[in-house]
Amino acid sequence: MIQATLAIIKPDATKRNIVGQILRRAEDQDLAVVAIKRLHLTKKQAAGFYSVHRNKSFFDDLTDFMSEGPIVVVVLRGEGSIRKWRDLMGATDPVKASPGTIRALFGESIERNSTHGSDSPESACFEIGYFFSGLDLVK
Ligand code: CDP
Ligand code: MG
Numbered sequence: 001m002i003q004a005t006l007a008i009i010k011p012d013a014t015k016r017n018i019v020g021q022i023l024r025r026a027e028d029q030d031l032a033v034v035a036i037k038r039l040h041l042t043k044k045q046a047a048g049f050y051s052v053h054r055n056k057s058f059f060d061d062l063t064d065f066m067s068e069g070p071i072v073v074v075v076l077r078g079e080g081s082i083r084k085w086r087d088l089m090g091a092t093d094p095v096k097a098s099p100g101t102i103r104a105l106f107g108e109s110i111e112r113n114s115t116h117g118s119d120s121p122e123s124a125c126f127e128i129g130y131f132f133s134g135l136d137l138v139k
Pocket of ligand 2 (some may be wrong): 119
């Protein structure tokens with residue numbers, strides 16, 4: 001099924017100028033960039049995005065991290081994009097991520113793990129809508 005997912009290049013990665021290297025991995029797997037922008041979130045905006053995690057112990061650190069510098073938000077469209085992008089990223093903790101995955105290659109820690117990807121069609125819908133309007137998605 002052709003679907004869309006939200007990917008984020010996190011502040012640890014934008015700081016190291018590896019946006020292109022990361023997005024190339026998506027494009028190499030036939031995921032198309034149909035919307036993209038760079039922005040610097042406030043802590044409140046980061047908290048709104050990650051509100052499902054508001055009761056987790058890591059929430060305060062996570063929202064500090066996500067607002068410490070620029071991010072690049074991207075809508076990736078293609079066959080099974082939600083699963084495919086999560087497989088390309090690898091496990092949340094770079095130490096546990098399979099060799100060759102983005103987080104294994106570039107992640108600095110379980111928090112500073114370089115990328116985000118939606119985990120379900122429902123979260124993709126919320127997350128894409130958090131950053132983009134329908135008119136921004138150009139197929
Ligand atoms: O990003 P992913 O869906 O793999 O993981 P998550 O469980 O939805 O957590 C969201 C983000 O919170 C992670 O990507 C990490 O940046 C951060 N996190 C953390 O700092 N410490 C944890 N124990 C778990 C997640
Ligand atoms: Mg998640």
